[in-house]
Amino acid sequence: MNERREPRRNPIGIGIIGAGNVLWAYFQVLDRLVPRGQAIEGPICARRREIWPDLRSRRPAIRLVAEPREVVESDVEVVVIITPPESHPELTRLALEKGKHVVVEKPLAATRAEAEALVELAASRGLILLAAPFVQTAPTIRALWGLIHDGVIGRIHSARGLYGNAGSTWAHWYHDGKVSPLAELGIYNLKTLTALIGPVTEVLASDAVAVRPRHIGGIEITDPDPDVSHVILRHDSGALSSVVSSSAIQHYRRPALELYGTDGTANLLGDDWDPRGFEIWRNEAGCWEHYEPIEGTWLWADGLTEMVLALREGRAPLAELTQDLHLLEIIEAAERATKERKTVAVASRFHPLDLKPDALQVRRDHHHIHDHTRPADEQ
Numbered sequence: 527m528n529e530r531r532e533p534r535r536n537p538i539g540i541g542i543i544g545a546g547n548v549l550w551a552y553f554q555v556l557d558r559l560v561p562r563g564q565a566i567e568g569p570i571c572a573r574r575r576e577i578w579p580d581l582r583s584r585r586p587a588i589r590l591v592a593e594p595r596e597v598v599e600s601d602v603e604v605v606v607i608i609t610p611p612e613s614h615p616e617l618t619r620l621a622l623e624k625g626k627h628v629v630v631e632k633p634l635a636a637t638r639a640e641a642e643a644l645v646e647l648a649a650s651r652g653l654i655l656l657a658a659p660f661v662q663t664a665p666t667i668r669a670l671w672g673l674i675h676d677g678v679i680g681r682i683h684s685a686r687g688l689y690g691n692a693g694s695t696w697a698h699w700y701h702d703g704k705v706s707p708l709a710e711l712g713i714y715n716l717k718t719l720t721a722l723i724g725p726v727t728e729v730l731a732s733d734a735v736a737v738r739p740r741h742i743g744g745i746e747i748t749d750p751d752p753d754v755s756h757v758i759l760r761h762d763s764g765a766l767s768s769v770v771s772s773s774a775i776q777h778y779r780r781p782a783l784e785l786y787g788t789d790g791t792a793n794l795l796g797d798d799w800d801p802r803g804f805e806i807w808r809n810e811a812g813c814w815e816h817y818e819p820i821e822g823t824w825l826w827a828d829g830l831t832e833m834v835l836a837l838r839e840g841r842a843p844l845a846e847l848t849q850d851l852h853l854l855e856i857i858e859a860a861e862r863a864t865k866e867r868k869t870v871a872v873a874s875r876f877h878p879l880d881l882k883p884d885a886l887q888v889r890r891d892h893h894h895i896h897d898h899t900r901p902a903d904e905q
Contacts, residue, residue, distance in 0.1 A: 534840070540830070544571065566602075598626055604626060607629070618635075633857070669817065685723060685765065687719055687767065687770070693774060706752070706857070803817050848874075852875065856872055
């Protein structure tokens with residue numbers, strides 16, 4: 527994380543491979559970077575030519591190409607990969623071999639071993655590889671990290687996380703076993719929890735099918751893969767945490783994360799991919815302290831912003847690839863724990879993260895416990 531690079535003054539060229547639903551979030555990021563002279567929009571690979579007219583009608587200046595090679599062989603410096611999960615490793619390798627820095631959506635790969643080879647390739651070429659989720663870059667989560675590591679709630683002994691939605695009616699890979707609810711959804715909670723509490727040493731897990739059959743793109747899937755995952759994690763610190771992830775959750779109203787310490791409690795409000803502030807109970811204060819979100823315009827696709835700023839400022843990005851590899855090992859351990867119905871050890875650890883903000887103004891409101899109300903969050 528301390529690696530220095532030569533700062534860049536010119537705008538950074540950005541190419542994108544993939545034109546699904548998440549493309550528009552990355553356009554939001556580009557539309558902030560381009561007017562500031564920090565980035566230039568390059569080619570966008572959309573293999574399905576039938577969607578080109580709609581893309582052009584909504585974004586007239588878009589430069590569309592049909593093949594990933596047309597992006598990686600262009601003059602852009604950064605390639606963003608937002609294709610279905612099974613294609614991530616191949617396209618990441620293609621871009622790295624062409625000398626491009628890479629921002630890749632989750633998961634980086636299906637296995638830790640496959641991802642490790644990509645991490646090593648990026649290092650050998652002196653390139654930056656940023657893997658989603660990018661929750662560790664969110665100013666609100668960084669502020670919470672700083673308070674937690676200052677010991678405001680004492681030693682964390684327990685934590686709970688949940689993230690889910692109702693599933694997909696358009697993407698077969700969402701329900702055909704190519705990516706589990708934990709790898710697609712729970713990975714957000716995994717990244718935030720491990721950032722806040724530390725690495726995981728063992729996993730216990732189970733899954734289930736809630737919705738049967740599934741209807742996707744007019745096709746009925748009579749025997750879909752599990753759409754509910756529950757995991758219990760033991761952290762190196764001794765803390766226990768649990769994560770529920772599911773593509774069968776219609777709505778919910780609860781914090782993204784609940785952290786229980788020996789001297790208090792902390793709740794991250796909203797979702798960790800869309801943090802809406804946090805609240806802290808300190809025994810010493812005897813009331814809930816509500817913290818407003820910091821830089822509420824932060825977007826879950828802002829890993830691209832972090833990439834551009836890191837290149838322009840000549841610094842390493844606020845990320846730790848050893849943590850991303852650790853998450854993939856946790857997901858593999860959870861799959862094995864589910865099949866074997868036993869606790870599975872996680873051998874890897876990751877380099878410590880320093881997420882404490884330098885000088886963020888944190889707004890805090892005090893509420894008596896009986897008067898406290900939490901903003902609703904429905905997904």
